[in-house]
Amino acid sequence: MNRGILLAAALIAATPLLAQNAPKKPPASPPADASATIGGKTVSVHYNSPAVKGREGQLFSKDGKISHDPHYPVWRAGANPATLFKTEGEITVGDLKVPAGTYTLFVDISDPDNWTLIVNKQTGQWGLAYDGTQDLGKTKMTMSKPPAMVENLVYTITDSGGGKGTLTLAWEDHSASVPISAP
Helix, strand or coil: CCHHHHHHHHHHHHHHHHHHHHHHHHHCEEEEEEEEEECCCEEEEEECCCCCCCCCCCCCCCHHHHCCCCCCCCCCCCEEEEEEEECCCEEECCCCCECCCCEEEEEEEEECCEEEEEEEECCCCCCCCCHCCCCCCCCEEEEEEECCCEEEEEEEEEEECCCCEEEEEEEECEEEEEECCCC
């Protein structure tokens, strides 16, 4: 009997050690980064990348999955913590002047085929905490359909040279981009 108690105690004591060595499941919406230097100014986006997970065609409609977010039609343009946008110098995003600093990105998707990028001055919030009074401004995005369905949300920032570049986000069957220029 003592032997059984000792064995049970040993198993209970070893459980935390075994759990530490167990492989960790990757997050459902892993963190990701995109950056480029445009006109000598580093521009970056830090976001969490959700997956479509079999919901193709069900995300961006008036009755889609995203429409259940409390701030719809404003979408957090990522998952979990708010999507951060940082520029080391003054730039223009679309037709919006953006001073050096860190901002949060949101997207107005009220028209699933014509998105508007929102640059918000509030940072550090959870992704669903949108306060429109904190908007630096808004700018229209150019829409296109990616060549194939995009499973995980992806941001890209490209430098086209000559102080010009592009910020693009693509997810599911939508791709939206906006030009960036640095004076």
